[in-house]
Structures are given as structure tokens and as C-alpha cells.
Amino acid sequence: MITELAVERVAFTCGHCWHKWSADYDVQYYRDDNGDEWEYFNRDGHGVPSPYDPQGAPACPICGRRWVGRLTARRHVPVPPGPASTPRHRLTGPREQHRTDRRAAPRLDADAHEQPSQDTPAT
Numbered sequence: 001m002i003t004e005l006a007v008e009r010v011a012f013t014c015g016h017c018w019h020k021w022s023a024d025y026d027v028q029y030y031r032d033d034n035g036d037e038w039e040y041f042n043r044d045g046h047g048v049p050s051p052y053d054p055q056g057a058p059a060c061p062i063c064g065r066r067w068v069g070r071l072t073a074r075r076h077v078p079v080p081p082g083p084a085s086t087p088r089h090r091l092t093g094p095r096e097q098h099r100t101d102r103r104a105a106p107r108l109d110a111d112a113h114e115q116p117s118q119d120t121p122a123t
Helices: none
Strands: 002-013 018-031 037-043 045-050 070-077
Touching: none
Parallel strands: none
Antiparallel strands: 002 018, 002 070, 018 037, 037 045
């Protein structure tokens, strides 16, 4: 059962070349049938390892080294269906026919936001 949904912005700073970048991850927290808690990270429609873990850290786009990210911002997404007072709209026709513009909307990639400025490292 999904217990929480969120979008998390994760910042990275390469410890080798000092390049800075960030990416947004969709995160699901859920509880399995045994009562164990899990988190699932998704980036641009693909499941990925945790960016907070050395094995899941993405490669630096400049030098290819991997550095663990840090959380810089978070947006909670309410888990449906929510309380009875939650605004909702019943679909009256087939889902494929509802708001067909969704299929043509441009993709919102995980790094489609303003990136951190590149400070010159101290020598």
C-alpha cells in the first residue's frame, strides 16, 4: 500500500570537477504485506536506485564520477483518494477520451528546471 508520494529535488556536487547539477525524483513510500516500509524512486518514467545511496548516485555529466545527492526541496503529493472532502471529478467516458491533450503535452524531464550556478572551486 502506498503511504506517501512526493517529488524530491536532489542536488549533486561532484567532488572531482566541482560541477553542480540537480534533478527531480518521484518518490513512493509504501508498506508491503509484511509491514516492511520501502521507498521507490522514479526519474523520467524509469525506476532508479536511491540518489542518496552511493550505488544509486548518478554520474557527473562532466567527468563521470558518482557523488551522493542531498535533498534541497520536496513537494508532498496527496495519496488518492484522500478524505471525502478532497476535490475530485468523476470521469464519465472512457479514460482514453478524457483530456486527450495529456498525450500531446511536452515531457517535463527531471532536470527541466534552473540548474545551480557553477562556482569556481577554491585552489
